[in-house]
Amino acid sequence: MPATPTPAQPPVEVFESGDAALRVVTSSPDREANWATVHALAGWLDAAGIDGVHGAVPTYDSLLVEFDPGVTSARQVRAFVLLGLRQLEFTGAPAREPREFLVPVVYGGEYGPDLERVAEQQQLSVEDIIALHTTKSYVIRCLGAPAGSPMMDGPDFPFPVPRLKDPRLSVPAGAVSVAGRQAVIAPAAAPGGWCVIGQTPLTVLDVAAEPLVPYVPGDTLRFQQIQPEEFAKYAGRKLEATQ
Amino acid sequence: MSLVIQQPGNSVVTDLGRFRGPRFGLPVNGALDQFSARAANILAGNPDNAPLLEVTALDFRMRATTDLLIAVTGAPLHLTVGGRECQQWEPVSVRAGETVALRRIDGGLRAYIAVHGSVEAPVLLGSCAPDTVVGFGLRLIEGRELKTFRNVPPIRQPYFDLPLFRLGLTRPQFTSTAVVEVTDGPDVEEFGGTADLLYNTEYTVSAWSNHIGLRLGGALPERQSTAEVLSRGVPVGAIEVPSRDELLVLHRGRGVTAGYPVLAVVTSRSLDVLAQARPGHKITFRRTSVPEATAKYRAALRELETLRSTVSTVFALLGIGDQPGNPPSNQPSNHYSNQPEWPRLAPAAGS
Structure with missing residues (x-):
């Protein structure tokens, strides 16, 4: 989420997505501006509390706005979206200080069964892959499936990482994965086709807490290598912001 | 009590x-x-x-x-x-x-x-x-x-x-040959002329169907482009073609984001019809408009x-x-x- 006003909103297109949703797509070459706009707009829709609008799902350059067609309509929601964009042009999105999260990860072995495959595919050593993965500070771009996963731009690998040909039926909670140019942590066990290079012992998702996951888009995240024997030491602890 | x-x-x-x-x-x-x-x-x-x-x-x-x-x-x-x-x-x-x-x-x-x-x-x-x-x-x-x-x-x-x-x-009708109404999805153009297959094919509900989505066998529309799609929010009812084997119709348990183009979206009313479709049941799709779907709902x-x-x-x-x-x-x-x-x-x- 942008910490400063964004006076120039990129142009958007609004597409029908059935009778209960609209897709709003930003169409500027500026990826950061696109991302900032869809998240600011989602925040605006939350705050506006429009009758019949359930909420919005912002990702990178698009926003899915869901609504109850018994109360409102695609046409009315489209008008609200355009109003929101106009208003954001004048006010900017509310500033919010990003928080940082530090995530301990055991790489490779049973914790990261695809680490060696990724190293081979990138024509790098396993150590290089870990170094590249732990060097970067990642901006959480959006919350994705499953269950509020923190979707991030991937590490600075030479090549995009291909997805698994046969997705796994279950990837454990805490799995740290890469695919394409993206990186993610699995908050809950779920099927997955991304390459799992490690696992964090921390609890990411807590169904007894609200919010369920501690981060929001715009927060930053860093990975830190730990050894397998340290896994148990961290197990059961919750992921929390460091600042 | x-x-x-x-x-x-x-x-x-x-x-x-x-x-x-x-x-x-x-x-x-x-x-x-x-x-x-x-x-x-x-x-x-x-x-x-x-x-x-x-x-x-x-x-x-x-x-x-x-x-x-x-x-x-x-x-x-x-x-x-x-x-x-x-x-x-x-x-x-x-x-x-x-x-x-x-x-x-x-x-x-x-x-x-x-x-x-x-x-x-x-x-x-x-x-x-x-x-x-x-x-x-x-x-x-x-x-x-x-x-x-x-x-x-x-x-x-x-x-x-x-x-x-x-x-x-x-009282709703329950039949083994259901007609499901859909509106064109936001990515219908990515499927070119093959999109029409959706409306001319009788699909069969696979046993691998649940609250997350229904898998349907039959002639499959094919995406014409191969450009990578960034993850996007997908609506309940989204119809995707993630593999060469089956059509996927997402239902209420669907993951909220995905990277597949959305060919069509099932109307809110017809999602109820799909909720009652058993493995082996036949499904045909009928194209409708958002205003018509809203009126029916x-x-x-x-x-x-x-x-x-x-x-x-x-x-x-x-x-x-x-x-x-x-x-x-x-x-x-x-x-x-x-x-x-x-x-x-x-x-x-x-x-």
């Missing part, structure tokens, strides 16, 4: 869904056949969104420990209470100690049991709907006791011989509103509970599973 599960089959306690979920990366979930779920609650004198039981495919039995009023809707089945054969889509009295049995779910897949005053269930983000991914919700097991809130003495004839349903509501809500008004009149005559549509006011609100208030949901259009 409670009911005890004797034979759970495949059953859960749910409601209309976790509408705040997608904002936090959780699917909406909730009753897959929303019309049947709303109708069950209305017939039991409850708010549309009250927790109720969803029974999928398998036989189910429960015993009442107190006098209850229930309503069973959804797929056709054989309903007995204390061994007496009873009608679906009508309020039914259950005496303390009697067993309610749902057998031979047929023609459709899912049935709904609403209990007057509802049942207790845990709540996450304003909804009791189970979420299999995060491991939340009440999947019923044998011996499980569900707390109920209302004791309703048995209702005497003749009032409950009145066919309430015929007074306003069209609102017409269904109006039917439910008419039903609510009929039920309300009959219940008032019989002196049952409060006005349907309101949570019971003679119970502390925390009896409704820590829900401070009923989530605001569609009052039927025109009301």
